[in-house]
Amino acid sequence: MIVSRLTGVLGARVDGVVLSPDMDSGLVAELRSALVTHEVLVVPDQRLSPDEQAEFSHLLGSYSPVPFVQPVPEHPEVIKVVKEATEPEAFNFGGVWHSDFSFLDAPPAFTVLHALDVPDVGGDTVWASMTAAHDQLPEEMRQQFEAITCVHSASASYSPAQQSLHSGLSGMDIRTSESAEETREHPLLVTHPESGRRSLFFNGTYVRGLRGSGIGDGTDEGAHEERRLLTWLHEFSTHVRFTFRHRWSNGDVVLWDNRTTQHVALNDYAGQRRELNRTTVAGPEPAT
Ligand code: SIN
Numbered sequence: 001m002i003v004s005r006l007t008g009v010l011g012a013r014v015d016g017v018v019l020s021p022d023m024d025s026g027l028v029a030e031l032r033s034a035l036v037t038h039e040v041l042v043v044p045d046q047r048l049s050p051d052e053q054a055e056f057s058h059l060l061g062s063y064s065p066v067p068f069v070q071p072v073p074e075h076p077e078v079i080k081v082v083k084e085a086t087e088p089e090a091f092n093f094g095g096v097w098h099s100d101f102s103f104l105d106a107p108p109a110f111t112v113l114h115a116l117d118v119p120d121v122g123g124d125t126v127w128a129s130m131t132a133a134h135d136q137l138p139e140e141m142r143q144q145f146e147a148i149t150c151v152h153s154a155s156a157s158y159s160p161a162q163q164s165l166h167s168g169l170s171g172m173d174i175r176t177s178e179s180a181e182e183t184r185e186h187p188l189l190v191t192h193p194e195s196g197r198r199s200l201f202f203n204g205t206y207v208r209g210l211r212g213s214g215i216g217d218g219t220d221e222g223a224h225e226e227r228r229l230l231t232w233l234h235e236f237s238t239h240v241r242f243t244f245r246h247r248w249s250n251g252d253v254v255l256w257d258n259r260t261t262q263h264v265a266l267n268d269y270a271g272q273r274r275e276l277n278r279t280t281v282a283g284p285e286p287a288t
Pocket of ligand 1: 094111125265
Protein backbone atom coordinates (compact mmCIF):
# COMPACT_ATOMS: atom_id res chain seq x y z
CA MET A 1 0.00 0.00 0.00
CA ILE A 2 1.50 3.35 -1.07
CA VAL A 3 0.19 6.48 0.68
CA SER A 4 1.06 9.84 -0.92
CA ARG A 5 0.04 13.15 0.63
CA LEU A 6 -2.05 15.43 -1.59
CA THR A 7 -1.66 18.73 0.31
CA GLY A 8 0.47 19.91 3.20
CA VAL A 9 -2.60 19.85 5.46
CA LEU A 10 -4.93 16.90 4.81
CA GLY A 11 -5.73 14.31 2.17
CA ALA A 12 -3.69 11.41 0.78
CA ARG A 13 -3.92 9.09 -2.20
CA VAL A 14 -3.67 5.36 -1.64
CA ASP A 15 -2.35 3.10 -4.39
CA GLY A 16 -1.64 -0.61 -4.52
CA VAL A 17 -4.74 -1.71 -2.66
CA VAL A 18 -8.00 -3.36 -3.68
CA LEU A 19 -10.79 -2.49 -1.27
CA SER A 20 -12.98 -5.50 -0.54
CA PRO A 21 -14.81 -7.19 2.33
CA ASP A 22 -12.05 -9.84 2.35
CA MET A 23 -9.14 -7.48 2.92
CA ASP A 24 -6.35 -8.72 5.09
CA SER A 25 -6.67 -7.37 8.66
CA GLY A 26 -3.13 -5.97 8.61
CA LEU A 27 -3.96 -3.96 5.50
CA VAL A 28 -7.21 -2.71 7.08
CA ALA A 29 -5.23 -1.55 10.13
CA GLU A 30 -2.79 0.29 7.83
CA LEU A 31 -5.64 1.91 5.92
CA ARG A 32 -7.38 3.00 9.12
CA SER A 33 -4.18 4.45 10.52
CA ALA A 34 -3.62 6.40 7.27
CA LEU A 35 -7.23 7.60 7.40
CA VAL A 36 -6.89 8.90 10.95
CA THR A 37 -3.56 10.55 10.10
CA HIS A 38 -4.52 12.16 6.77
CA GLU A 39 -8.25 12.62 7.52
CA VAL A 40 -9.26 12.03 3.87
CA LEU A 41 -8.05 9.12 1.68
CA VAL A 42 -8.58 8.85 -2.07
CA VAL A 43 -8.41 5.27 -3.38
CA PRO A 44 -8.73 5.29 -7.19
CA ASP A 45 -9.96 2.54 -9.51
CA GLN A 46 -12.18 0.48 -7.20
CA ARG A 47 -15.21 -1.66 -8.05
CA LEU A 48 -17.51 -2.23 -5.10
CA SER A 49 -21.11 -3.39 -5.43
CA PRO A 50 -23.44 -1.82 -2.81
CA ASP A 51 -23.22 -5.00 -0.69
CA GLU A 52 -19.44 -5.11 -0.98
CA GLN A 53 -19.21 -1.44 0.00
CA ALA A 54 -21.35 -2.07 3.10
CA GLU A 55 -19.30 -5.12 4.06
CA PHE A 56 -16.02 -3.33 3.42
CA SER A 57 -17.25 -0.48 5.67
CA HIS A 58 -17.87 -3.03 8.46
CA LEU A 59 -14.10 -3.62 8.54
CA LEU A 60 -13.81 -0.06 9.90
CA GLY A 61 -16.69 -0.34 12.38
CA SER A 62 -20.38 -1.02 12.64
CA TYR A 63 -23.09 0.60 10.51
CA SER A 64 -24.09 4.10 11.56
CA PRO A 65 -27.86 4.70 11.20
CA VAL A 66 -28.86 7.19 8.48
CA PRO A 67 -31.75 9.49 9.39
CA PHE A 68 -34.03 11.21 6.82
CA VAL A 69 -32.39 9.69 3.70
CA GLN A 70 -33.94 6.44 2.44
CA PRO A 71 -31.41 3.74 1.52
CA VAL A 72 -30.97 2.04 -1.83
CA PRO A 73 -33.71 -0.63 -2.14
CA GLU A 74 -32.39 -3.99 -0.91
CA HIS A 75 -29.21 -2.37 0.45
CA PRO A 76 -30.31 -0.89 3.79
CA GLU A 77 -26.86 0.44 4.71
CA VAL A 78 -26.18 2.30 1.44
CA ILE A 79 -27.52 5.64 0.28
CA LYS A 80 -27.23 6.90 -3.26
CA VAL A 81 -26.06 10.50 -3.69
CA VAL A 82 -27.41 11.40 -7.11
CA LYS A 83 -28.37 14.44 -9.16
CA GLU A 84 -29.63 13.87 -12.69
CA ALA A 85 -28.44 15.85 -15.73
CA THR A 86 -32.06 16.91 -16.20
CA GLU A 87 -32.09 18.64 -12.77
CA PRO A 88 -29.79 21.61 -13.48
CA GLU A 89 -31.46 23.93 -11.01
CA ALA A 90 -31.77 21.40 -8.18
CA PHE A 91 -30.05 21.89 -4.86
CA ASN A 92 -27.36 19.22 -4.42
CA PHE A 93 -27.08 16.83 -1.49
CA GLY A 94 -24.21 17.86 0.80
CA GLY A 95 -23.87 21.25 -0.87
CA VAL A 96 -23.17 23.22 2.31
CA TRP A 97 -20.26 22.85 4.72
CA HIS A 98 -21.08 20.09 7.19
CA SER A 99 -19.84 17.02 9.02
CA ASP A 100 -22.10 14.01 8.41
CA PHE A 101 -24.99 13.84 10.88
CA SER A 102 -23.12 15.68 13.64
CA PHE A 103 -26.56 16.21 15.26
CA LEU A 104 -26.66 12.54 16.37
CA ASP A 105 -25.66 11.52 19.93
CA ALA A 106 -22.86 9.51 18.34
CA PRO A 107 -22.13 10.93 14.86
CA PRO A 108 -20.50 8.63 12.29
CA ALA A 109 -16.74 8.22 12.62
CA PHE A 110 -16.09 7.61 8.94
CA THR A 111 -17.86 8.04 5.60
CA VAL A 112 -17.08 5.96 2.51
CA LEU A 113 -18.13 7.48 -0.83
CA HIS A 114 -17.77 5.53 -4.09
CA ALA A 115 -18.02 7.38 -7.42
CA LEU A 116 -20.12 5.53 -10.02
CA ASP A 117 -20.98 8.18 -12.62
CA VAL A 118 -19.37 11.58 -12.17
CA PRO A 119 -19.31 14.69 -14.40
CA ASP A 120 -16.42 15.27 -16.81
CA VAL A 121 -15.90 18.59 -15.07
CA GLY A 122 -17.34 19.95 -11.84
CA GLY A 123 -18.94 18.22 -8.87
CA ASP A 124 -15.73 18.23 -6.83
CA THR A 125 -15.86 17.76 -3.06
CA VAL A 126 -13.86 19.95 -0.68
CA TRP A 127 -12.82 18.98 2.86
CA ALA A 128 -11.48 21.21 5.63
CA SER A 129 -9.28 19.90 8.44
CA MET A 130 -10.59 20.74 11.87
CA THR A 131 -7.32 19.60 13.47
CA ALA A 132 -5.43 22.13 11.34
CA ALA A 133 -8.00 24.79 12.22
CA HIS A 134 -7.71 23.92 15.91
CA ASP A 135 -3.92 24.10 15.81
CA GLN A 136 -4.11 27.61 14.30
CA LEU A 137 -6.44 29.00 16.97
CA PRO A 138 -5.00 31.86 18.97
CA GLU A 139 -4.18 30.50 22.45
CA GLU A 140 -6.62 32.86 24.18
CA MET A 141 -9.49 31.66 22.01
CA ARG A 142 -8.55 28.03 22.49
CA GLN A 143 -8.81 28.51 26.23
CA GLN A 144 -12.20 30.23 25.91
CA PHE A 145 -13.46 27.45 23.60
CA GLU A 146 -12.72 24.74 26.20
CA ALA A 147 -15.83 25.93 28.07
CA ILE A 148 -18.13 26.07 25.02
CA THR A 149 -20.53 23.43 23.77
CA CYS A 150 -22.28 23.47 20.38
CA VAL A 151 -26.01 22.90 19.99
CA HIS A 152 -26.41 20.61 16.97
CA SER A 153 -29.67 19.97 15.13
CA ALA A 154 -30.79 18.86 11.67
CA SER A 155 -33.32 21.69 11.44
CA ALA A 156 -31.58 23.71 8.71
CA SER A 157 -31.51 20.70 6.37
CA TYR A 158 -34.26 18.26 7.29
CA SER A 159 -37.16 20.17 8.83
CA PRO A 160 -40.43 19.92 6.82
CA ALA A 161 -39.85 23.44 5.42
CA GLN A 162 -36.95 21.94 3.43
CA GLN A 163 -38.99 19.13 1.82
CA SER A 164 -39.51 20.88 -1.54
CA LEU A 165 -35.75 21.37 -1.88
CA HIS A 166 -35.11 17.63 -1.39
CA SER A 167 -38.03 16.63 -3.61
CA GLY A 168 -36.21 18.32 -6.52
CA LEU A 169 -33.82 15.35 -6.58
CA SER A 170 -35.68 12.54 -8.36
CA GLY A 171 -33.01 9.92 -7.63
CA MET A 172 -33.00 10.42 -3.85
CA ASP A 173 -35.78 9.76 -1.37
CA ILE A 174 -35.30 12.25 1.47
CA ARG A 175 -38.09 12.50 4.05
CA THR A 176 -37.98 15.53 6.29
CA SER A 177 -39.53 15.39 9.74
CA GLU A 178 -40.34 17.48 12.82
CA SER A 179 -37.71 15.36 14.61
CA ALA A 180 -35.12 17.51 12.81
CA GLU A 181 -35.78 20.15 15.49
CA GLU A 182 -34.31 17.92 18.25
CA THR A 183 -31.04 19.25 19.62
CA ARG A 184 -27.90 17.69 21.09
CA GLU A 185 -24.88 19.36 22.62
CA HIS A 186 -21.32 18.33 21.80
CA PRO A 187 -18.11 20.02 22.97
CA LEU A 188 -16.61 22.58 20.59
CA LEU A 189 -13.12 21.21 21.22
CA VAL A 190 -12.80 17.43 21.12
CA THR A 191 -10.08 14.81 21.40
CA HIS A 192 -9.82 12.17 18.71
CA PRO A 193 -10.34 8.76 20.36
CA GLU A 194 -7.64 7.09 18.24
CA SER A 195 -4.99 9.72 17.54
CA GLY A 196 -5.39 11.75 20.74
CA ARG A 197 -5.24 14.90 18.58
CA ARG A 198 -7.49 17.79 19.45
CA SER A 199 -9.78 19.41 16.91
CA LEU A 200 -12.72 21.72 16.50
CA PHE A 201 -15.99 19.81 16.23
CA PHE A 202 -17.96 22.46 14.41
CA ASN A 203 -19.91 22.91 11.19
CA GLY A 204 -22.08 25.86 10.24
CA THR A 205 -24.97 23.70 8.96
CA TYR A 206 -25.82 21.58 11.98
CA VAL A 207 -24.48 23.80 14.77
CA ARG A 208 -27.42 26.09 15.48
CA GLY A 209 -26.26 27.59 18.77
CA LEU A 210 -23.46 27.84 21.34
CA ARG A 211 -23.52 27.54 25.14
CA GLY A 212 -21.05 28.48 27.89
CA SER A 213 -18.62 31.27 28.64
CA GLY A 214 -21.45 33.85 28.80
CA ILE A 215 -22.66 32.88 25.32
CA GLY A 216 -26.28 31.89 24.62
CA ASP A 217 -27.15 32.67 28.26
CA GLY A 218 -30.48 34.37 27.45
CA THR A 219 -29.13 37.94 27.62
CA ASP A 220 -29.03 40.27 24.59
CA GLU A 221 -25.27 40.49 24.94
CA GLY A 222 -24.97 36.69 25.10
CA ALA A 223 -27.17 36.31 22.00
CA HIS A 224 -25.10 38.88 20.09
CA GLU A 225 -21.85 37.16 21.05
CA GLU A 226 -23.32 33.77 20.04
CA ARG A 227 -24.21 35.04 16.54
CA ARG A 228 -20.83 36.73 16.15
CA LEU A 229 -18.94 33.61 17.20
CA LEU A 230 -21.02 31.29 14.99
CA THR A 231 -20.12 33.42 11.98
CA TRP A 232 -16.47 33.63 13.02
CA LEU A 233 -16.20 29.87 13.57
CA HIS A 234 -17.71 29.12 10.16
CA GLU A 235 -15.45 31.54 8.32
CA PHE A 236 -12.31 30.53 10.21
CA SER A 237 -12.82 26.76 10.09
CA THR A 238 -13.55 26.64 6.33
CA HIS A 239 -10.71 28.96 5.29
CA VAL A 240 -8.96 27.75 2.10
CA ARG A 241 -5.70 27.15 3.96
CA PHE A 242 -7.30 24.21 5.80
CA THR A 243 -8.79 22.55 2.70
CA PHE A 244 -8.28 19.75 0.19
CA ARG A 245 -10.33 19.58 -3.03
CA HIS A 246 -10.94 16.33 -4.91
CA ARG A 247 -11.86 16.05 -8.56
CA TRP A 248 -13.73 12.77 -8.89
CA SER A 249 -13.20 9.96 -11.45
CA ASN A 250 -15.48 6.97 -11.79
CA GLY A 251 -14.26 4.18 -9.50
CA ASP A 252 -12.78 6.48 -6.86
CA VAL A 253 -13.49 5.59 -3.25
CA VAL A 254 -12.94 8.45 -0.85
CA LEU A 255 -12.96 7.79 2.89
CA TRP A 256 -12.96 10.56 5.47
CA ASP A 257 -12.93 11.04 9.20
CA ASN A 258 -16.03 13.02 10.21
CA ARG A 259 -14.62 13.71 13.68
CA THR A 260 -11.89 15.95 12.27
CA THR A 261 -13.24 17.31 8.99
CA GLN A 262 -16.07 19.24 7.39
CA HIS A 263 -16.90 18.88 3.70
CA VAL A 264 -18.99 20.43 0.93
CA ALA A 265 -20.05 19.04 -2.47
CA LEU A 266 -19.85 21.71 -5.18
CA ASN A 267 -22.95 22.27 -7.31
CA ASP A 268 -21.26 23.43 -10.52
CA TYR A 269 -22.13 20.71 -13.03
CA ALA A 270 -25.52 21.69 -14.47
CA GLY A 271 -26.55 19.39 -17.31
CA GLN A 272 -24.33 16.51 -16.17
CA ARG A 273 -25.20 13.51 -14.01
CA ARG A 274 -23.45 12.72 -10.72
CA GLU A 275 -23.94 9.46 -8.83
CA LEU A 276 -22.07 8.02 -5.85
CA ASN A 277 -22.85 5.37 -3.23
CA ARG A 278 -22.34 6.30 0.41
CA THR A 279 -21.93 4.27 3.60
CA THR A 280 -21.21 5.53 7.11
CA VAL A 281 -19.37 3.88 9.99
CA ALA A 282 -20.43 4.36 13.61
CA GLY A 283 -18.32 6.39 16.03
CA PRO A 284 -18.38 7.13 19.76
CA GLU A 285 -19.89 10.26 21.32
CA PRO A 286 -17.54 13.22 20.84
CA ALA A 287 -15.57 13.96 24.02
CA THR A 288 -13.18 16.68 25.17
C1 SIN B 1 -21.99 14.09 1.41
O1 SIN B 1 -22.13 15.17 1.95
O2 SIN B 1 -21.90 13.07 2.05
C2 SIN B 1 -21.90 14.01 -0.10
C3 SIN B 1 -20.62 14.55 -0.58
C4 SIN B 1 -20.53 14.54 -2.06
O3 SIN B 1 -21.50 14.23 -2.74
O4 SIN B 1 -19.47 14.86 -2.58
